[in-house]
Amino acid sequence: MTTVTSPVAGRSIGLAAVPDPVFSGAMVGPGTAVDPVREPSVAVAPVDGIIVSLHPHAFVVVDDEGHGVLTHLGIDTVQFNGEGFELLVSKGDTVRRGDPVVRWDPAQVEAAGKSPVCPVVALEATAESLSDISESGDVAAGALLFSWT
Incomplete structure (x- = not known):
């Protein structure tokens, strides 16, 4: 089983509340x-795993079970072309849960007219393979978001 934790501190809202149909659906x-x-x-x-995809606004970590977890920092933030985001790792790096990956400012994203909401997605998974999904309440960085079997 893979335990997926929050990459950021904030409030868990569930995928259905993401203001983007690709994520909310x-x-x-x-x-x-x-x-x-x-x-x-x-x-x-x-x-814990290897950074297999890395962009200023999004990254994917694949764990030793082959589970890929996408973290997307804000919605439509690809349009910033990296401005306001600082990569702290490189593609191919091995990371441990809680290791810094990207420095950013959600308030700056919001001020630019974009949503700073961060989808955290189990790639190539089924809804049935996830449990303990956090969809409400405050979360600290490193707090449980869901379990993946």
Whole structure:
């Protein structure tokens, strides 16, 4: 079983509340989302594994069971072309849960007219393979978001 933890501090809101139909419809995969605190912060690895995809606004970590977890920092933030995001790791790096991955400022994202909500998605998973899904309440970075079997 893979335990997936929050990459950011904030409020868990569930995927259905994400203001983007691709995420809210779970087209990328099942999971949940976090509405982050509005202060400069560091998004951390949600699982132990290898960074297999890395962009300023999003990253994927694959654990030793082959589970890929996508963290997306804000909605439509690809349009910033990396501005306001600082990569703290490289593609191919091995990370431990809680290791810093990207420095960013959710308040800056919101001020630019985009949602800072962060979907955390189990790639190539079924909804039935997830349990203990957090969809409400405050979460700290590193708090349980869901379990994946």
